[in-house]
Amino acid sequence: xxxxxxxxxxxxxxxxxxxxxxxxxxxxxxxxxxxxxxxxxxxxxxxxxxxxxxxxxxxxxxxxxxxxxxxxxxxxxxxxxxxxxxxxxxxxxxxxxxxxxxxxxxxxxxxxxxxxxxxxxxxxxxxxxxxxxxxxxxxxxxxxxxxxxxxxxxxxxxxxxxxxxxxxxxxxxxxxxxxxxxxxxxxxxxxxxxxxxxxxxxxxxxxxxxxxxxxxxxxxxxxxxxxxxxxxxxxxxxxxxxxxxxxxxxxxxxxxxxxxxxxxxxxxxxxxxxxxxxxxxxxxxxxxxxxxxxxxxxxxxxxxxxxxxxxxxxxxxxxxxxxxxxxxxxxxxxxxxxxxxxxxxxx
Ligand code: SF4
Numbered sequence: 001x002x003x004x005x006x007x008x009x010x011x012x013x014x015x016x017x018x019x020x021x022x023x024x025x026x027x028x029x030x031x032x033x034x035x036x037x038x039x040x041x042x043x044x045x046x047x048x049x050x051x052x053x054x055x056x057x058x059x060x061x062x063x064x065x066x067x068x069x070x071x072x073x074x075x076x077x078x079x080x081x082x083x084x085x086x087x088x089x090x091x092x093x094x095x096x097x098x099x100x101x102x103x104x105x106x107x108x109x110x111x112x113x114x115x116x117x118x119x120x121x122x123x124x125x126x127x128x129x130x131x132x133x134x135x136x137x138x139x140x141x142x143x144x145x146x147x148x149x150x151x152x153x154x155x156x157x158x159x160x161x162x163x164x165x166x167x168x169x170x171x172x173x174x175x176x177x178x179x180x181x182x183x184x185x186x187x188x189x190x191x192x193x194x195x196x197x198x199x200x201x202x203x204x205x206x207x208x209x210x211x212x213x214x215x216x217x218x219x220x221x222x223x224x225x226x227x228x229x230x231x232x233x234x235x236x237x238x239x240x241x242x243x244x245x246x247x248x249x250x251x252x253x254x255x256x257x258x259x260x261x262x263x264x265x266x267x268x269x270x271x272x273x274x275x276x277x278x279x280x281x282x283x284x285x286x287x288x289x290x291x292x293x294x295x296x297x298x299x300x301x302x303x304x305x306x307x308x309x310x311x312x313x314x315x316x317x318x319x320x321x322x323x324x325x326x327x328x329x330x331x332x333x334x335x336x337x338x339x340x341x342x343x344x345x346x347x
Contacts, residue, residue, distance in 0.1 A: 005173040006030040006120040007155070008111050011073060012209045013041075013061025015190050015202045016126030016158060021069050022197055023157040024124055027174050031124070033073040034114060035062035036107050038082045039238050040210040061203040068199060078110065079235055086212070087231045091143075096218035098210070100132065101140055108148035115153070122153040122168045128190075129159040129183040138183075158182045158190070211242060220246050223347040227251065227291075236273065240288070243267065246347040247304060253291030254347065255301055257308050274324070277305040281318035284309025293321070299333060306335035 009021040011033035024031050066073035085106045089099030104127075111123045127136050127144075141163065145154050152167040160169065161181035169176040182189050194202060211217040220241040225231045227248070240256060243263050248254040255277075258264040264286045274288040287305040302319040311317035316332040323329075 004028065004030050005122070005168065006032070007122050007124050007168075008115050008118070008120045009033045009071075009124045010107060010111055010126070011035045011062045011065050012126070013065055013203050014126065014209060015187075015194055015199070015204070016128060016131075018065045018068065018126070018199060018202060019190060019193055019197070020124050020126040020157045021065070021071065022199075023179065024174065025069060025071070027178060029174065031069070031071050032120070033062070033066050033069070033071055034111055035073060035075045036078045036082075036110065037075055038086075038103075038210065039079045039235050040212050042209065042211055064203075074114070076110070076114075078106075081110075082106070083233070094133065094213065096213055096215050097221050098212040098218075100213075101143065104144045105147045108144055108150050108154060112148060112150045112153070121173065122155055122166070123150055124155050124157055126158060127156045129156075129162050131183075131185055155179075211238075217241055220347050223248060223254070227254065236270070240267075240270070244285075244288075245308070247341070247345045248347050249300055249304060249342075249345050250291075250297060253289060253293060253297060253301065255304060256288040256290065257305060258285040258287070271322075276322045277302055278320050278322070279306055279309040279311065279317060280320055280330070281316075282306075282309045282311030282314065284311065284317075289321075293323075298329065300336075302331070302333045303336040304341060306333060307338065307341060309335070311335060 007024050007029045009017060009024065009031050011017045011021065013035065021031050021033060062075065063073055085102050086099055089102040091099070091101040094100050108123060108125065115123055127141065129136060129138050129141060145151060148154070155166045155168050155174065156163065158180050159182050160176065160179035162183055165176060168174045224233065224237060224241065243266055244256040244258050246254060246256055256267065258267050267286050267288055270288055274290060275293060277287040277289065285305065285308050289301060293301055298321055302321060306312065306317040306319060309317060312335050315334065317335055318330065318332050320328055320330045
């Protein structure tokens with residue numbers, strides 16, 4: 001009797017990894033998924049917070065993929081280890097702050113470690129040759145193989161026929177003939193295959209699987225590092241970059257102004273970690289202050305915060321500033337006119 005071979009699949013929550021895993025299941029391979037949590041994942045987070053996105057499904061797409069496939073999913077927190085990948089990417093960044101090639105190498109390397117520890121035989125990913133400019137370029141796919149240490153135990157079922165045969169193919173664990181030869185940016189073949197398999201309502205993130213491919217998010221991250229004079233972050237920092245308007249009127253402080261009720265509630269959870277500005281006389285946003293405020297700064301910050309309240313055109317607006325040690329100052333200010341809020345303050 002032949003041994004049933006086991007593959008660990010990198011499951012991002014997107015369509016490609018879903019299809020790659022399904023192709024392996026159809027070949028009788030035992031598949032379990034790994035989803036790495038970096039903190040930058042797009043799915044769920046902003047949709048879960050913002051009221052305007054309420055209609056969008058709040059689900060963990062990786063878990064949804066596993067459920068569609070009927071496989072076990074291991075969600076692994078790599079927040080700490082991932083810092084070095086993002087802060088010092090050997091292969092640099094993509095169009096924004098996305099270190100995709102280093103990220104792939106790191107994740108495949110982690111999957112290899114998991115594979116060895118758990119007695120699995122090979123790794124599969126949903127990579128498609130030429131689909132993404134940074135990590136899936138034809139000449140870069142071998143870099144992932146080599147630098148991750150996965151060597152020929154890394155199988156990419158969606159484009160395997162364009163690549164040299166891997167160990168699972170050579171050993172006959174999987175039938176190479178039934179693997180695919182996708183390449184390039186055209187998503188139609190994947191969509192047709194999804195239809196064939198009966199997968200509907202799969203996630204289609206526009207930019208990529210994480211916020212690091214987003215230009216606005218990336219500029220906020222760069223601003224954070226510049227303001228702190230070091231490239232470092234905690235999970236709270238990167239969560240907050242996903243929420244609110246970020247305004248830096250002075251180098252030494254930044255305001256995070258909520259844009260709506262859902263964000264107000266989310267930011268309320270950070271009251272103990274930041275000074276806050278609340279508009280008392282009108283409906284208005286909760287504002288977190290990242291940095292130290294002098295007396296002058298306090299006036300300026302409160303005037304900006306009031307600009308985003310319903311009292312924006314009022315003569316006076318009453319605000320309360322609560323500092324980190326719990327001291328409060330209550331005063332009236334005139335909201336800053338829109339024309340005085342400089343464009344370059346928006347991070
Ligand atoms: S988009 Fe983000 S998670 Fe995906 S490979 Fe690039 S850096 Fe990694």
